[in-house]
Amino acid sequence: MSAQRDADCLFCKIVAGEIPADVVHETETTVAFRDIDPQAPVHVLVIPRTHQPNVGALVAQEPQVAVDLLDAVDAVAEQEGMHDGYRLVFNTGRRAYQSVFHVHAHVLGGRDMGWPPG
Numbered sequence: 001m002s003a004q005r006d007a008d009c010l011f012c013k014i015v016a017g018e019i020p021a022d023v024v025h026e027t028e029t030t031v032a033f034r035d036i037d038p039q040a041p042v043h044v045l046v047i048p049r050t051h052q053p054n055v056g057a058l059v060a061q062e063p064q065v066a067v068d069l070l071d072a073v074d075a076v077a078e079q080e081g082m083h084d085g086y087r088l089v090f091n092t093g094r095r096a097y098q099s100v101f102h103v104h105a106h107v108l109g110g111r112d113m114g115w116p117p118g
Contacts, residue, residue, distance in 0.1 A: 004050045011102035015049050025079060029065050030072040032107075040087075041110030042080045046072045053101045055090040073105050082109040087117075 005012045013019040014033065021033035024044055035043040048065045052058040059066045077086045086109035091098040 004052070006051045006102070009051055009102050010100050011045075011047050011104060012051050015047070025072060025076050027068060027072055029068040032072055032076045035106070039106075040108040040113070042082060042086070042108065044076050044080065044107045046076060046105040046107060047102060052103045054092045054098065055103050055105075056092065058103045069103075069105060073107055076107050077109065080107075080109065082107075085109065085113065087113045089117075 005016070010019065014021045015031055021031075023031060023033045025032035025046075029049055030046060031049060032044050032046040035045050046069055048058060048062065048069055050062060050065065052061055052065075055066070058069070073088055080086075086107055089106040089108065090103070091106070
């Protein structure tokens with residue numbers, strides 16, 4: 001696994017322990033923590049420990065870490081009791097309102113998730 005890190009990245013600082021977060025799940029390659037501005041009763045962000053700007057870059061550069069990230073999403077959903085469903089969202093790029101350019105999966109649940117979304 002690459003040791004990539006961006007010293008200015010908020011999520012890299014969370015991984016390094018420089019910024020506190022409500023961590024709910026960790027693996028060797030991923031960290032999951034509660035979103036500070038939740039959009040659902042359960043809103044957890046799952047990130048790789050290495051810095052990749054978006055999900056496409058993660059898949060291209062570290063495909064096994066992409067798999068690990070999805071495994072962590074499944075573990076978080078199970079741990080948070082979302083047996084009846086959850087939404088998984090990757091915002092990619094400014095037009096999709098990605099605000100932190102470190103790939104992160106939003107795991108949302110705890111209520112009915114209407115369709116279509118925004």
